[in-house]
Amino acid sequence: MNVNTMKVETLKKRLNRNRPMTSIAIPIPEDAIEDLKRVAPLLGFSCDRLLVRAYIGQGLHSDLDRLEEDTISAV
Template sequence: MKTAAERMREQLRTPRVMTSISLRVPERVIEDLKEIAPMLGFSGYQSLMKAYISQGLRKDLEKLEGSNVAALTESLRKQGVPDEKISAAIAEAGLKTA
């Protein structure tokens, strides 16, 4: 299994395939994103949203890196257990992911 840093370096080397999604977001959140995006150096609110998502994802990947929960999660996925059930079980058990 690659580390989060290795995956990040690999992602930076290869072109990223993008896909379109629909996401329902409160209007006020969009207004706030549009207001602060230029202040943070972003060309628009969608770029800022992508940055927030990437930042949160990297944080969670780093927390999970090397943990027993990560190994168990991967094993359960391979056995066909849906992510929603895995997440619920981790939360119910009060397991730490770091």
């Protein structure tokens, strides 16, 4: 299986809305939550939690892409 085929398969799995989920608790400053609630509808999100998930997904995908390119150095 080539790299592009593997990426497509990974993307298909990530787009599956029925994939298992886990809830976690993260302390976030109250003013940040208020900002998220204000920004979410402006970006087309129905709630702040979905926006947080989108932000996490964007950052994670960016880091995974960099990792695949071997541009992340060990900390």
